Amino acid sequence: MVIHTEATENKLVALASIAAELHSVMEVAWGVSLAAKNAKVITAQSSDKALGFQPIAQFIDEISQLAMNGVNDINNEALLLTRIAVNELRCINAYQLFDSVKVKNHEAQYIDSMAPALKQVEENMQASKLAYKKSFNQLSMLLESMDKCMLSARAIASVSRIVTSNAQEYKDKLKVVANDLDEAATYIKDKLSDSYQHLNNVKLD
């Protein structure tokens, strides 16, 4: 069996890159959450002048919470996937070394006694591959779900711009919130797209 460790090493780099991309997403989502809370305060102060913005502010708050939770879930899954990839790398290294011992020392009196260890390492390697596949799919799903969430955020940002036009003296403040949401959703979508790219670079063997 010929096994290359390079692919697994690339996986580790890609997973670390995803974690780095998502670190900035968390900061942006936190910023949107603060803006949404600010918008809720504004709508409360404005009595009925910005009444239409109330459910939107609530939605922005919810979506920022969803984004933060989603980033946490993605980070946790990426961490799990990294652990699995490290374990796989260790199994591959062990398998290669055990196999080289078997080939180079075929005349050794007790060489056959290492067969169970070799078999076990091979089984561990296969188990790691399966675990990787499962976690990879889960991570893809989480990224996809987050992407949809950001698509909704952009849509609500467009709606909120229309609603803020009726908010009289609160119009400008609420417009800033709507723009912030749109920018944040665009930024997060870009980062998710980069994360997808990293993940696709290390697609399943």
Place this chain on the structure above:
Amino acid sequence: MKTTKIFDQDHQWIMFGRDHEKPESIIDTNQYMVVSGKRAIIMDPGGIEVFAPMLGAVLHHAKVDEITDLFASHQDPDIISSLGLWDQALPHATLHSPWLWEGFIRHFGMNNIEYAAIPDEGSSINLGSLTLEFIPAHYLHSSGNFHVYDRQAKILMSGDVGAALEACEAPLYVEDFEEHIPKMKMFHQRWMPSNRAKNDWITRVRELDIECMAPQHGRIFKGDDVTRFLDWFEELEVGTAIHSGK
């Protein structure tokens, strides 16, 4: 990897080392295995780089499932960084090592092997009918450090004490003690930190009946050369790097 039986009676001591295939930039190490009946212990099994030739060499002398024990005199990478691989080769083995280093040594990867922590005062292990003693050698050079003494074979596996930095071509045994001194002087002065610890160890070891002192680097001392080494080491001032700050 060169394999030599240094004791062959009821049980065997086998030395592995002088590995010509190892990368040039890593220090040459001596690994030892004691085989007693259907059980074997590998002492200071070495670093990751020597794992494959070491396992290959071991399989000429013992079956995998007969290697029931490992010993690591201390935590250094040339001593035990191969642990993560032995852990997969010998999942039912026990590693005997200083209690002080357990949390550190586990960083090398240890999911299967059992850690048997050796207390500061030392302990012993029964390998079938053979008893091996773990002799305290703290601060020589590691702060938690043990050597292995075989009362029956009169062999002391002395870890870094008695070590010399030499090429792979070096003979297995010290042939001319005076000529050997320059090869080990700097090693002991620089790596050994404490004169007090050194003298404490010498007092302890002088009470043992030793025919053969087997270090982890360099050559093995036999017969009168063991006493010569102890006398020389007693006179040697160690921990010399602190003088450079004068």
